[in-house]
Amino acid sequence: xxxxxxxxxxxxxxxxxxxxxxxxxxxxxxxxxxxxxxxxxxxxxxxxxxxxxxxxxxxxxxxxxxxxxxxxxxxxxxxxxxxxxxxxxxxxxxxxxxxxxxxxxxxxxxxxxxxxxxxxxxxxxxxxxxxxxxxxxxxxxxxxxxxxxxxxxxxxxxxxxxxxxxxxxxxxxxxxxxxxxxxxxxxxxxxxxxxxxxxxxxxxxxxxxxxxxxxxxxxxxxxxxxxxxxxxxxxxxxxxxxxxxxxxxxxxxxxxxxxxxxxxxxxxxxxxxxxxxxxxxxxxxxxxxxxxxxxxxxxxxxxxxxxxxxxxxxxxxxxxxxxxxxxxxxxxxxxxxxxxxxxxxxxxxxxxxxxxxxxxxxxxxxxxxxxxxxxxxxxxxxxxxxxxxxxxxxxxxxxxxxxxxxxxxxxxxxxxxxxxxxxxxxxxxxxxxxxxxxxxxxxxxxxxxxxxxxxxxxxxxxxxxxxxxxxxxxxxxxxxxxxxxxxxxxxxxxxxxxxxxxxxxxxxxxxxxxxxxxxxxxxxxxxxxxxxxxxxxxxxxxxxxxxxxxxxxxxxxxxxxxxxxxxxxxxxxxxxxxxxxxxxxxxxxxxxxxxxxxxxxxxxxxxxxxxxxxxxxxxxxxxxxxxxxxxxxxxxxxxxxxxxxxxxxxxxxxxxxxxxxxxxxxxxxxxxxxxxxxxxxxxxxxxxxxxxxxxxxxxxxxxxxxxxxxxxxxxxxxxxxxxxxxxxxxxxxxxxxxxxxxxxxxxxxxxxxxxxxxxxxxxxxxxxxxxxxxxxxxxxxxxxxxx
Amino acid sequence: xxxxxxxxxxxxxxxxxxxxxxxxxxxxxxxxxxxxxxxxxxxxxxxxxxxxxxxxxxxxxxxxxxxxxxxxxxxxxxxxxxxxxxxxxxxxxxxxxxxxxxxxxxxxxxxxxxxxx
Numbered sequence: 001x002x003x004x005x006x007x008x009x010x011x012x013x014x015x016x017x018x019x020x021x022x023x024x025x026x027x028x029x030x031x032x033x034x035x036x037x038x039x040x041x042x043x044x045x046x047x048x049x050x051x052x053x054x055x056x057x058x059x060x061x062x063x064x065x066x067x068x069x070x071x072x073x074x075x076x077x078x079x080x081x082x083x084x085x086x087x088x089x090x091x092x093x094x095x096x097x098x099x100x101x102x103x104x105x106x107x108x109x110x111x112x113x114x115x116x117x118x119x120x121x122x123x124x125x126x127x128x129x130x131x132x133x134x135x136x137x138x139x140x141x142x143x144x145x146x147x148x149x150x151x152x153x154x155x156x157x158x159x160x161x162x163x164x165x166x167x168x169x170x171x172x173x174x175x176x177x178x179x180x181x182x183x184x185x186x187x188x189x190x191x192x193x194x195x196x197x198x199x200x201x202x203x204x205x206x207x208x209x210x211x212x213x214x215x216x217x218x219x220x221x222x223x224x225x226x227x228x229x230x231x232x233x234x235x236x237x238x239x240x241x242x243x244x245x246x247x248x249x250x251x252x253x254x255x256x257x258x259x260x261x262x263x264x265x266x267x268x269x270x271x272x273x274x275x276x277x278x279x280x281x282x283x284x285x286x287x288x289x290x291x292x293x294x295x296x297x298x299x300x301x302x303x304x305x306x307x308x309x310x311x312x313x314x315x316x317x318x319x320x321x322x323x324x325x326x327x328x329x330x331x332x333x334x335x336x337x338x339x340x341x342x343x344x345x346x347x348x349x350x351x352x353x354x355x356x357x358x359x360x361x362x363x364x365x366x367x368x369x370x371x372x373x374x375x376x377x378x379x380x381x382x383x384x385x386x387x388x389x390x391x392x393x394x395x396x397x398x399x400x401x402x403x404x405x406x407x408x409x410x411x412x413x414x415x416x417x418x419x420x421x422x423x424x425x426x427x428x429x430x431x432x433x434x435x436x437x438x439x440x441x442x443x444x445x446x447x448x449x450x451x452x453x454x455x456x457x458x459x460x461x462x463x464x465x466x467x468x469x470x471x472x473x474x475x476x477x478x479x480x481x482x483x484x485x486x487x488x489x490x491x492x493x494x495x496x497x498x499x500x501x502x503x504x505x506x507x508x509x510x511x512x513x514x515x516x517x518x519x520x521x522x523x524x525x526x527x528x529x530x531x532x533x534x535x536x537x538x539x540x541x542x543x544x545x546x547x548x549x550x551x552x553x554x555x556x557x558x559x560x561x562x563x564x565x566x567x568x569x570x571x572x573x574x575x576x577x578x579x580x581x582x583x584x585x586x587x588x589x590x591x592x593x594x595x596x597x598x599x600x601x602x603x604x605x606x607x608x609x610x611x612x613x614x615x616x617x618x619x620x621x622x623x624x625x626x627x628x629x630x631x632x633x634x635x636x637x638x639x640x641x642x643x644x645x646x647x648x649x650x651x652x653x654x655x656x657x658x659x660x661x662x663x664x665x666x667x668x669x670x671x672x673x674x675x676x677x678x679x680x681x682x683x684x685x686x687x688x689x690x691x692x693x694x695x696x697x698x699x700x701x702x703x704x705x706x707x708x709x710x711x712x713x714x715x716x717x718x719x720x721x722x723x724x725x726x727x728x729x730x731x732x733x734x735x736x737x738x739x740x741x742x743x744x745x746x747x748x749x750x751x752x753x754x755x756x757x758x759x760x761x762x763x764x765x766x767x768x769x770x771x772x773x774x775x776x777x778x779x780x781x782x783x784x785x786x787x
Numbered sequence: 788x789x790x791x792x793x794x795x796x797x798x799x800x801x802x803x804x805x806x807x808x809x810x811x812x813x814x815x816x817x818x819x820x821x822x823x824x825x826x827x828x829x830x831x832x833x834x835x836x837x838x839x840x841x842x843x844x845x846x847x848x849x850x851x852x853x854x855x856x857x858x859x860x861x862x863x864x865x866x867x868x869x870x871x872x873x874x875x876x877x878x879x880x881x882x883x884x885x886x887x888x889x890x891x892x893x894x895x896x897x898x899x900x901x902x903x904x
Binding site for chain 1: 797799800803806807841868869879887888889890891
């Protein structure tokens with residue numbers, strides 16, 4: 001017996017340590033046990049996953065054909081009983097109830113008499129039942145039972161090992177699935193493609209017939225299927241319905257069940273919610289798990305676990321994609337901004353190429369309309385006319401299509417292709433004059449549309465009107481110098497918010513540039529004037545140098561000549577008429593007289609009475625002189641009001657007349673150092689001796705105190721309170737040399753008016769007024785001034 | 788007898804003027820510059836002064852200013868070789884501005900105008 005037992009154990013160890021597959025080992029063991037116990041048949045029933053049914057897995061007579069499928073629910077038949085009690089049991093066919101309970105076994109062994117069941121289990125797990133059947137009535141010795149039990153323990157160990165191995169394989173498979181999914185997720189950032197892949201992978205991994213992803217729309221809160229795979233036999237449970245499902249504590253919510261569709265077929269579903277940052281975002285749902293036999297199965301907890309994993313991945317992917325999309329949008333916006341700034345930079349570079357106002361306007365219009373610039377269909381520039389308080393059309397342009405492929409800078413400095421005529425655009429700067437006037441007055445941009453366009457159409461020609469406009473003010477410091485108006489009427493493209501911002505940036509720059517050009521042209525005019533004055537001064541300096549040399553010599557000669565001539569005359573008076581000396585003295589006398597005459601001519605020519613007489617416009621002389629005191633006028637905040645009439649040309653020395661006005665302006669300035677109004681009026685007046693033109697210069701400096709009034713033309717008179725006094729004396733003298741008059745009209749407490757009246761050219765043709773002073777009996781010249 | 792002061796730095800001119808004016812029946816005082824002229828004006832009750840402009844120490848314009856300050860009613864004639872001082876407002880205070888000439892008729896006529904009575 002002992003040798004028999006040793007042989008069995010040896011064989012058993014061989015079976016278990018053999019390198020054949022697990023199924024083979026199990027097979028061999030069943031055979032070995034059948035032989036050892038000398039029974040007809042040995043069978044192994046394994047407990048299914050649901051742990052409810054025992055299913056025939058192996059037979060010592062070879063593979064079990066499908067039609068011999070035998071199973072026992074837990075507790076039924078000997079197999080079920082052993083499984084339940086986990087204790088060895090043997091029964092005989094003759095015993096009551098045995099046949100009925102184990103009838104299924106007759107399919108395998110029609111004539112069995114003895115049945116013996118051994119539980120296959122280890123310390124903590126039950127695997128199945130080994131059943132032996134024999135045609136004889138059999139009893140098993142304790143050794144047989146012990147050996148079989150030993151074999152069963154080892155069998156349990158092998159089964160455990162097999163299960164673990166299977167589990168590990170499954171885990172590895174799952175991991176590789178997740179790895180694949182992860183790869184899929186990271187391979188693309190297009191959200192739609194990504195979700196499609198996730199849904200497909202989910203369905204495939206679970207081996208479901210279909211899968212669907214529902215997302216709640218962020219704005220409308222509507223739930224819609226964003227991607228799906230395979231067949232969707234039932235409608236997806238709503239995300240809120242899932243959350244409403246009571247879940248056991250510590251478990252994540254889900255909804256699982258079965259439903260009949262319209263055709264009455266039963267379908268299974270499993271759905272889990274998608275939550276993103278604590279917010280319900282949607283659902284992922286799978287349908288009908290494929291079974292091995294071609295039917296459908298319900299989903300198990302493992303599937304649910306996978307679905308949660310997938311849901312997590314989807315949420316991450318959505319989050320990533322959203323972040324990416326935001327970054328992308330931001331990058332796009334940045335790119336546009338950079339482009340806009342580049343365009344602005346190129347335009348400002350182009351604007352630096354000139355200081356001519358007209359050229360600048362052209363560059364501005366090109367910049368606004370070029371495709372590669374700011375790209376508006378049409379643009380116009382209107383400038384404020386301060387004097388008339390109107391907004392005047394200056395220049396407008398449509399896009400130049402032939403410049404489309406020309407580099408921006410080059411295109412900007414090219415001439416305008418289609419310039420618009422808009423000289424007759426005149427809009428008064430009042431708040432009731434529509435949006436253009438408002439843009440100037442309120443210094444803010446407008447997006448003119450709808451009813452505002454109607455208001456605009458009253459001011460502008462009908463063929464100009466488009467459906468919407470942008471208007472931005474051109475600003476220089478805090479003043480509005482004009483407006484830029486653009487539209488996309490030709491192409492019908494809508495005007496967007498962003499270009500308006502760019503336009504504003506542009507107009508700020510353009511406003512400064514236009515203002516600078518304006519200032520530049522003013523400075524240029526002033527420079528020209530200064531240059532002219534300098535030239536004249538140089539000229540007069542040259543003449544003065546020449547004159548001082550000549551006159552120095554002439555004067556040195558004059559004194560001795562006077563003595564020689566004077567004494568010659570005395571001698572002539574004393575010498576008798578008949579004396580020959582008389583003739584000699586007369587020769588001296590005549591020669592001296594001739595020399596004196598020559599001297600006078602030289603001195604006249606070289607400048608004793610040097611003057612620059614010509615025909616001049618009195619208004620122009622006043623304007624020129626105003627330029628010289630402009631700075632002080634600005635500094636004292638003195639407003640100049642001009643009321644000029646058309647005047648005939650005046651024959652005068654323009655330098656001297658300007659000196660007169662300059663002195664009078666200086667007086668007015670000193671009287672109005674706290675600000676005021678300088679009124680300048682010119683007019684003609686008829687007098688007894690002919691036509692005069694006059695300039696009346698009125699200040700608001702409070703007037704001249706009566707006690708000093710009579711002294712103001714006195715060359716020695718000066719008062720700190722009102723001017724120098726010298727200026728007026730000089731003015732008086734110059735005017736009298738021109739046969740004119742200076743009159744004073746003093747309004748104490750208000751101001752003074754000085755009226756300079758000068759005879760018009762044709763009445764004043766004398767070259768040197770100094771020699772004709774005796775005729776000027778009507779002059780109001782000071783003592784000695786007119787000789 | 789009317790008293791006339793002639794101030795001129797040129798001795799020959801002083802001599803010519805004094806001879807001519809004495810002949811016309813005036814009492815003539817002479818000065819070689821403005822300062823001397825002011826001294827005489829201060830001491831002698833004069834009827835008329837003839838001043839040259841360019842003189843050393845004190846010129847005729849300063850002398851004119853001081854004389855007019857002290858005796859505004861005393862007639863002062865400027866007799867100069869220079870025409871351009873006529874532009875200088877300071878000379879406008881004089882009663883007459885005469886450019887020197889060997890023919891003294893203008894000067895004598897002017898003197899006569901101021902000393903009529």
